[in-house]
Amino acid sequence: MHTIDWIVLFVILFAIVAYGIWKTKDVKNSQSYFVGNKDLKWWTIGLSVMATQASAITFLSTPGQAYDDGMRFAQFYIGLPIAMVILCVFVLPLYYRTNVVTAYEYLENRFDVKTRTLTSILFLIQRGLAAGLTIFAPSIILSSILGWNLQLTTIIIGVVVIIYTVLGGAVAVSQTQKQQMIVILSGMFIAYLVIVYKLPADITAGESLDLAGKMGKLNVIDWEFDLSNKYNVWSGILAGTFLFLSYFGTDQSQVQRYLSGKSLTESRLGLLFNGIFKVPMQIGILLVGIMVFMFYQFNPSPLHFNKANVEIIQASSYGDEYALLEREHDKLQEEKRDAIYALNKAMKSDYEVDAAQAEVMTHLSNERNLRSEAKELLTKINEETNLKLEAEDTDYVFITFITKNLPVGLVGLLLAVILAAAMSSTSAELNALATCSVSDIYRRSINPGKDDNHYLKTAKITTALWGLIALFFASFASLFDNLIEAVNIIGSLFYGVILGVFAVAFFIKYVRGTAIFIAAIIGEIIILTMFYLEHIEVIELAYLWLNAIGCLIVIVLSYGIQLLLPSRTQD
Amino acid sequence: KPPVLGSWRNLYLAVLALHALVIAFFTYFTYIYS
CATH class of the missing domain: 1.20.1730.10 (Sodium/glucose cotransporter)
Incomplete structure (x- = not known):
């Protein structure tokens, strides 16, 4: 700098x-x-x-x-x-x-x-x-x-x-x-x-x-x-x-x-x-x-945007393989640049645009494959060592x-x-x-x-x-594989129950304090259990659903518990 | 009363209408640039 x-x-x-x-x-x-x-x-x-x-x-x-x-x-x-x-x-x-x-x-x-x-x-x-x-x-x-x-x-x-x-x-x-x-x-x-x-x-x-x-x-x-x-x-x-x-x-x-x-x-x-x-x-x-x-598209781009990862690959036994991929990538970029200029020319004259576009898309998909191959080298290194390298590099594009x-x-x-x-x-x-x-x-x-x-x-x-x-x-955050996802998972574990409590507060006047309190505790235990079962691969569930499930459990449970409680004056 | 449009209902509707316009514009944008 x-x-x-x-x-x-x-x-x-x-x-x-x-x-x-x-x-x-x-x-x-x-x-x-x-x-x-x-x-x-x-x-x-x-x-x-x-x-x-x-x-x-x-x-x-x-x-x-x-x-x-x-x-x-x-x-x-x-x-x-x-x-x-x-x-x-x-x-x-x-x-x-x-x-x-x-x-x-x-x-x-x-x-x-x-x-x-x-x-x-x-x-x-x-x-x-x-x-x-x-x-x-x-x-x-x-x-x-x-x-x-x-x-x-x-x-x-x-x-x-x-x-x-x-x-x-x-x-x-x-x-x-x-x-x-x-x-x-x-x-x-x-x-x-x-x-x-x-x-x-x-x-x-x-x-x-x-x-x-x-x-x-x-x-x-x-x-x-x-x-x-x-x-x-x-x-x-x-x-x-x-x-x-x-x-x-x-x-x-x-x-x-x-x-x-x-x-x-x-x-x-x-x-x-x-x-x-x-x-x-x-x-x-x-x-x-x-x-x-x-x-x-008009200037050379790195094959992989996370510089720290690239240095690790280059120092590993896959260094030669990566250098080969890079050379292929350089050649591809030149061909792609020519194809993009050809597409621009075709669009200006409105002549054979589709063929020129197909040519560019082929190059783009080849480039994507090369980038995937570079990521696979990282996965291989992860398997062979105890490193937990993040193969996705989109977070590094803008800063690069x-x-x-x-x-x-x-x-x-x-x-x-x-x-x-x-x-x-x-x-x-x-x-x-x-x-x-x-x-x-x-x-x-x-x-x-x-x-x-x-x-x-x-x-x-x-x-x-x-x-x-x-x-x-x-x-301890470096233990997480993907940071954005980690933030969203942590949120999903607790947001659903909190939202359920507020939804009942705003819209179901019948439910009182004790019922909602018990429902929230049971709801949170169920959510954490589901997350744990998902973690040890007993069930399959995308974490975003925990938000909706937590919210619904609290609403239904609190209403049910309120029905069972002797009378409303007990709270 | 809000400072513009006379009532909150009008202002909320205006915000949602503006949002719908943004979505409509970018639907058109997506269409012409595809």
């Missing part, structure tokens, strides 16, 4: 953190530490909600996904605006009317204190584990490509976040998230312009889009109903809406962002802002990935492009984008973990009735403790 890049990276991150620390003067009591001073306008809430959801992995993985698989991943977010409207209509008014600090506090009003404590603990386990991965994911990718020390990178990201989140609580989180989103959005926009500028002079931006379309990369929307296809309009609307309802409606790291709003109106507008801009933002990030793909092909100065800016995204998500998570620990458990059940200053101090210590726990989990 060039000195200028280091300076750009350091100045941006230092300015954001310093601003966050300076804003801590606005923290007056434990209430403002948990939900700010209730003075946020809608656009700050909207940016804050978006910054919490978008972590470093969003900006590292998504362009790589477009490179590999086109733009169909955008459909994952189609249900999000629908979820935002449902939350604005049904959920926000309840949270505001009962003036709660955490989502689980509402459950005490609706059920009882044991249900509040149980759901809060489920959230703490799930989010505490996930926070470790939020920090670890960018560290492993950056350390692999930039040669940074993995442990040191993780610790530096963690400690910086812990410092400003401990000092400033929710106030520092929302203020820094605003700056972080500005850096993120402008950084990605500049990256897009630079990539388009770096395409060959004889190919216009419009032509490169046409070519990407002919190469099957611009498949944004797919209306075909197919249960086995992860991303189409129907899976986005049906499954996606449920996922986003539980994430934005019951996950404290999100709920806390919009409870900091000045009024119900501002919070609603903030969520609607998120609903309108989230899909275009994701499409924009995917489009950056498409342009990286086009750039690599950034470090190899962006001009000096922009490398620092884009690294700042990735680290700002990691920090914005982590700070919101730590702040939410501390809020639940102190508000739902410590102040409610363990040590009630102290003065406010005592709880403010406890909240700061708890934030630091959760930060250290997250770093502790991060040091």
Whole structure:
């Protein structure tokens, strides 16, 4: 990395953190530490909600996904605006009317204190584990490509976040998230312009889009109903809406962002802002990935994007085999480039386009096969040694492009984008973990009735403790095969039951505290048992289904138990 | 009342309509670039 890049990276991150620390003067009591001073306008809430959801992995993985698989991943977010409207209509008014600090506090009003404590603990386990991965994911990718020390990178990201989140609580989180989103959005926009500028002079931006379309990369929307296809309009609307309802409606790291709003109106507008801009933002990030793909059609691309893996292969007994694959890949790339120029010419003259397109697609499929062969070498090495090398390299595409092909100065800016995204998500998570620990458990059940200053101090210590726990989990994260999946699996183990409890709270007035409490415990045991049975391969079940199963078990069981309980006055 | 469109119902419908337009635009986008 060039000195200028280091300076750009350091100045941006230092300015954001310093601003966050300076804003801590606005923290007056434990209430403002948990939900700010209730003075946020809608656009700050909207940016804050978006910054919490978008972590470093969003900006590292998504362009790589477009490179590999086109733009169909955008459909994952189609249900999000629908979820935002449902939350604005049904959920926000309840949270505001009962003036709660955490989502689980509402459950005490609706059920009882044991249900509040149980759901809060489920959230703490799930989010505490996930926070470790939020920090670890960018560290492993950056350390692999930039040669940074993995442990040191993780610790530096963690400690910086812990410092400003401990000092400033929710106030520092929302203020820094605003700056972080500005850096993120402008950084990605500049990256897009630079990539388009770096395409060959004889190919216009419009032509490169046409070519990407002919190469099957611009498949944004797919209306075909197919249960086995992860991303189409129907899976986005049906499954996606449920996922986003539980994430934005019951996950404290999100709920806390919009409870900091000045009024119900501002919070609603903030969520609607998120609903309108989230899909275009994701499409924009995917489009950056498409342009990286086009750039690599005209410039040499590596056979495998994870540099650390390549070095291991080259040093192994498969080094010669890999070198042979690389030579074949180089030759293929030249032929493919000629075929793409021929396709462009055919499209301009509208003559024999189909034949030229078929030629390009053949080259693309050959390249895919070569890349698979390189991945198979990694699998062989894994089998022969105790290494657990990740064969998938799509997470490494964008960072490879950034470090190899962006001009000096922009490398620092884009690294700042990735680290700002990691920090914005982590700070919101730590702040939410501390809020639940102190508000739902410590102040409610363990040590009630102290003065406010005592709880403010406890909240700061708890934030630091959760930060250290997250770093502790991060040091074990390398045991997971796939990080994005690990985050989703951890979520699926607990989200379903939490969503079930909230669904009963909102829509089934008949069920009371004891019934829901028993149903939630039985439901969680069933979910963990199913996951274990799947793990030892007794049953076969995709983990995403655990969300729906957990939710349904809690709804049905709680209703059944309520029927069996002697009478409603017993709670 | 929200600051625009007079009622929350109108604003929610406007957000969903805008979202439908985005989906329609990208359906067209997918079609012309395939």
